[in-house]
Amino acid sequence: MQDISYNKRFEYNWDVPFKVTLGESYFRFLDGLKNKKILGNICPKCNGLHVPARPFCDKCLVEITKWYETSGIVTIESFSVTYVKFLGLPDPPHITGIVRAENAVTSFLHQIGGIPYDEPKELDEKTKIGMKLKPVWAEKRIGDIQDILYFTPVDA
Amino acid sequence: MKNKVAIVSCGIIKYEGQNELGMWNDEATFKVSKMALDNVGAEKDDLDFVVISTMDGLDGITISNGLLAPAAGAYNKSSVRIETTGVHCIFSAVADILSGNSNLVMVASSDTLEMDFGYVTNFNQDVYFRGPVGFNASQSYGMLAMDYLKKHNIDEKDYARIANKNYLAGAVNPYAHINKKYSTEEIMASPYVNWPLRSLEIGKISNGAVACLIASEEKAKELTDNPVWISGIGLTSSQYLGSWKELSDMKAIKKACKKASDMAGIKDLKKEIDLMEITAPFAPFELIAMESLGFCEEGKAVDMLNNGDTSIGGTLPVNLSGGGLCTNAPNSGGLFRVVQAVKQLNNELDGVNTENMEKALVHDSDMFIGAVGGVSHGVLMLEKGE
Amino acid sequence: MSNNVIKKEWRFNFDFSVASGETYGRFFKGLNDKKIIGNICNNRTFYPPKPFCDKTLKPPDAWLECDGAGIVEAFTICCEKSNGVKFSKTDKKPDVPYVLGVIKIKDSEHCIIHFISGFETKDVSEIADKIEIGMKVKPVWATKREGEILDIEYFEPVI
Numbered sequence: 001m002q003d004i005s006y007n008k009r010f011e012y013n014w015d016v017p018f019k020v021t022l023g024e025s026y027f028r029f030l031d032g033l034k035n036k037k038i039l040g041n042i043c044p045k046c047n048g049l050h051v052p053a054r055p056f057c058d059k060c061l062v063e064i065t066k067w068y069e070t071s072g073i074v075t076i077e078s079f080s081v082t083y084v085k086f087l088g089l090p091d092p093p094h095i096t097g098i099v100r101a102e103n104a105v106t107s108f109l110h111q112i113g114g115i116p117y118d119e120p121k122e123l124d125e126k127t128k129i130g131m132k133l134k135p136v137w138a139e140k141r142i143g144d145i146q147d148i149l150y151f152t153p154v155d156a
Numbered sequence: 157m158k159n160k161v162a163i164v165s166c167g168i169i170k171y172e173g174q175n176e177l178g179m180w181n182d183e184a185t186f187k188v189s190k191m192a193l194d195n196v197g198a199e200k201d202d203l204d205f206v207v208i209s210t211m212d213g214l215d216g217i218t219i220s221n222g223l224l225a226p227a228a229g230a231y232n233k234s235s236v237r238i239e240t241t242g243v244h245c246i247f248s249a250v251a252d253i254l255s256g257n258s259n260l261v262m263v264a265s266s267d268t269l270e271m272d273f274g275y276v277t278n279f280n281q282d283v284y285f286r287g288p289v290g291f292n293a294s295q296s297y298g299m300l301a302m303d304y305l306k307k308h309n310i311d312e313k314d315y316a317r318i319a320n321k322n323y324l325a326g327a328v329n330p331y332a333h334i335n336k337k338y339s340t341e342e343i344m345a346s347p348y349v350n351w352p353l354r355s356l357e358i359g360k361i362s363n364g365a366v367a368c369l370i371a372s373e374e375k376a377k378e379l380t381d382n383p384v385w386i387s388g389i390g391l392t393s394s395q396y397l398g399s400w401k402e403l404s405d406m407k408a409i410k411k412a413c414k415k416a417s418d419m420a421g422i423k424d425l426k427k428e429i430d431l432m433e434i435t436a437p438f439a440p441f442e443l444i445a446m447e448s449l450g451f452c453e454e455g456k457a458v459d460m461l462n463n464g465d466t467s468i469g470g471t472l473p474v475n476l477s478g479g480g481l482c483t484n485a486p487n488s489g490g491l492f493r494v495v496q497a498v499k500q501l502n503n504e505l506d507g508v509n510t511e512n513m514e515k516a517l518v519h520d521s522d523m524f525i526g527a528v529g530g531v532s533h534g535v536l537m538l539e540k541g542e
Numbered sequence: 543m544s545n546n547v548i549k550k551e552w553r554f555n556f557d558f559s560v561a562s563g564e565t566y567g568r569f570f571k572g573l574n575d576k577k578i579i580g581n582i583c584n585n586r587t588f589y590p591p592k593p594f595c596d597k598t599l600k601p602p603d604a605w606l607e608c609d610g611a612g613i614v615e616a617f618t619i620c621c622e623k624s625n626g627v628k629f630s631k632t633d634k635k636p637d638v639p640y641v642l643g644v645i646k647i648k649d650s651e652h653c654i655i656h657f658i659s660g661f662e663t664k665d666v667s668e669i670a671d672k673i674e675i676g677m678k679v680k681p682v683w684a685t686k687r688e689g690e691i692l693d694i695e696y697f698e699p700v701i
């Protein structure tokens with residue numbers, strides 16, 4: 001058995017910066033966001049619409065080159081309301097949603113906002129699968145997924 | 157293990173400097189994997205298993221399987237990600253094929269980011285003893301280089317000569333990151349980084365991607381007329397917090413090589429091996445590895461170097477790819493060397509003539525060679541055949 | 543390469559906390575008292591101690607203690623500043639050039655890595671000439687000790 005009276009706690013830290021230059025597909029998607037456009041691309045083999053745009057189709061393993069501009073309206077496929085504070089995330093309550101653009105074969109993660117509530121707990125009920133959402137754009141857009149601040153109900 | 161498992165196709169892009177590739181891990185992985193499939197007219201659906209080799213600290217994301225495995229064709233298929241070297245990945249592919257589970261396996265790896273490699277390799281170390289003194293990979297290279305220098309009374313200029321030999325080879329390799337023919341004088345004039353190593357004697361970090369398709373005998377014969385057979389493979393781990401004597405003696409390489417040779421039925425390495433690719437991120441490691449692998453007596457590798465035996469056109473060319481000084485990719489370096497050896501056996505590289513070369517040895521290691529910290533070494537034996 | 547590119551920058555910034563366990567804990571407690579604790583397994587001596595012997599995979603038999611004197615087995619002279627788990631926040635990077643040595647304490651089966659200092663020159667070649675393999679060194683203790691490896695400020699040659 002260990003004699004835990006000798007135990008000593010060590011604190012340490014990693015703080016490493018990384019840099020990468022993205023390729024054309026990710027560039028065009030992010031550049032589209034600057035112009036308030038949500039772009040997708042279509043697989044030449046399975047015709048699957050990918051939003052966000054991707055360099056290749058996972059399913060067919062072929063390059064995707066055909067571009068498509070979506071309306072920007074997305075549908076909630078799944079969501080989770082967060083009631084506690086997490087490092088790097090907005091103050092609670094906030095809603096993380098898996099949303100899908102039009103008839104895309106892929107979905108993506110983003111924040112959902114602008115659903116009115118009195119008690120935070122109501123958000124569980126008021127957020128609905130299948131709900132249509134539209135993007136709320138940042139004032140200053142830099143070509144980042146956060147150029148979309150969050151998605152909000154179309155009729156809000 | 158004759159005629160059981162073969163490398164049937166390779167995909168590779170030209171290596172560049174850090175963040176000079178202009179694409180992220182997934183795209184680079186896709187490009188080379190697709191290339192490997194296309195080269196032999198295979199489809200994603202022909203794949204049974206996918207092995208990815210990258211490390212979190214070098215990917216800039218943790219547990220990157222989700223991102224990278226599908227890019228190599230793993231969607232709805234079995235896959236693993238191995239956080240060590242290329243030869244370990246090939247081992248995994250070979251095991252799955254020999255078990256009868258798979259006929260065709262994709263092995264892929266990529267490096268696409270810019271990061272502080274020294275810092276990341278400091279994370280490889282424990283946080284009690286070695287982390288706090290800032291110990292990193294480059295320093296471990298310096299220690300081994302010093303050990304060899306003092307043990308064998310070598311001239312520092314010999315280290316510059318090995319570097320020069322590698323730069324000459326890299327200059328004619330279309331896939332190598334560094335294509336500049338640095339002279340021995342230029343190398344000697346470069347500043348010390350970790351004495352006795354100078355900056356041109358340590359590989360700059362490279363970005364690129366590489367994939368190979370590994371197939372069962374039956375599948376190999378169906379897909380290609382130029383299979384390169386995997387005749388032997390050996391892996392060994394060294395000690396962590398081990399004795400310097402044991403580590404500098406490279407016992408782990410010796411054991412890995414013995415396993416691989418035995419499996420390949422190789423009796424006399426010196427006679428039978430035609431060319432070698434050695435993971436040498438710092439110049440003199442080539443000498444140390446050659447001796448540990450048993451190609452010459454201790455302290456004699458420098459004579460082979462100075463005789464030109466290991467150069468282009470020599471009797472035992474080592475690192476015709478330009479080695480770790482010209483392409484130093486921490487994730488994909490091992491597979492890069494495997495692919496280079498395959499291309500050399502197939503005499504596919506324009507800059508060098510490797511006709512009639514039949515057998516190759518590839519040594520691979522995680523990047524902490526030198527390593528006073530635990531290291532994994534892998535040795536792979538390749539054979540040209542029908 | 544296409545001109546249509548976006549550069550992305552991000553960082554890993556993680557804080558970790560880990561418990562030493564008894565074996566290493568004894569070693570670090572020893573440093574506080576200017577002692578080097580080790581252990582022994584089947585006549586194989588370990589400074590610092592190991593929780594297990596990796597040749598036999600058995601737990602060690604007994605604790606040992608010594609003053610930390612040892613020999614230099616290998617070294618490198620670091621001429622570039624480098625980042626490390628301990629340096630990133632405090633930014634207490636050692637001034638270059640500095641020597642990082644592989645040191646075997648007493649009759650230990652394994653080595654530790656630590657700074658070797660006490661040379662009167664900053665010239666790399668001169669430092670290199672002053673260090674011999676097998677040279678005897680001893681720890682120089684920090685005045686303020688916290689039970690960590692840097693309680694040994696560095697090792698210096700025994701004259």
Ligand SMILES: [Zn+2]
Nearest residue numbers: 043046057060
């Ligand atoms: Zn598709």
